Amino acid sequence: MRSKRLxxxxxxxxxxxxxxxxxxxxxxxxxxKPEVMVFLGKSSKSYSTMKPVVDKLQKKxxxxxxxxxxxxxxxxxxxxxxxYHVSMNPTVILINSQGQIKxxxxxxxxxxxxxxxxxxxxxxxxxxxxxxxxxxxxxxTPVTPGSSIPVNVPQxxxx
Numbered sequence: 001m002r003s004k005r006l007x008x009x010x011x012x013x014x015x016x017x018x019x020x021x022x023x024x025x026x027x028x029x030x031x032x033k034p035e036v037m038v039f040l041g042k043s044s045k046s047y048s049t050m051k052p053v054v055d056k057l058q059k060k061x062x063x064x065x066x067x068x069x070x071x072x073x074x075x076x077x078x079x080x081x082x083x084y085h086v087s088m089n090p091t092v093i094l095i096n097s098q099g100q101i102k103x104x105x106x107x108x109x110x111x112x113x114x115x116x117x118x119x120x121x122x123x124x125x126x127x128x129x130x131x132x133x134x135x136x137x138x139x140x141t142p143v144t145p146g147s148s149i150p151v152n153v154p155q156x157x158x159x
Contacts, residue, residue: 034065034121035095039081041072044089046108053111054092057118064122096121 038054040047058067070077072089080086084093084101094103094117103117119125 032097034097034118035068035099036061036065036118037068037070037080037084037093037095038090039070039072039077039084039086039092040090041074043073046090050090050108053109053114056111057114060115061118061122065118094118094121097123 036057040050040054044050054069070080070086072081072086072091084091086093088106090108092105092109092114093101094105096102102121105114105117
């Protein structure tokens with residue numbers, strides 16, 4: 001009886017590990033496509049300008065990328081917000097087809113800027129990627145990956 005239980009436990013563990021490896025191979029579940037995560041809530045002053053931009057980009061790129069919309073105002077979204085260290089509403093995170101976060105846009109972002117960035121991660125497009133290995137935060141509040149502390153912010157000297 002005990003050996004059967006141990007056998008089932010090992011089967012479950014091995015299956016869970018294999019599923020985790022498989023998900024890692026296909027870009028965190030996005031089937032090898034780039035992923036665009038949009039953290040946006042109605043409480044943002046930028047909501048009325050960003051929502052139409054996001055809607056237009058979702059129509060333009062459709063199934064070429066995986067879209068993940070996270071309601072910044074919904075308490076159920078706290079896990080995703082914490083996981084990606086999102087501190088500003090709105091925030092757009094671009095993840096390449098290998099599952100690596102490549103660019104983060106904090107605050108209201110222009111359609112042309114987001115469009116060019118998204119296109120640069122779609123396989124087969126002629127535009128080259130907009131960033132080097134690592135990740136880039138744009139436009140105004142640079143933040144190191146995994147941190148919510150602004151870096152490289154110009155300091156003003158005293159009077």
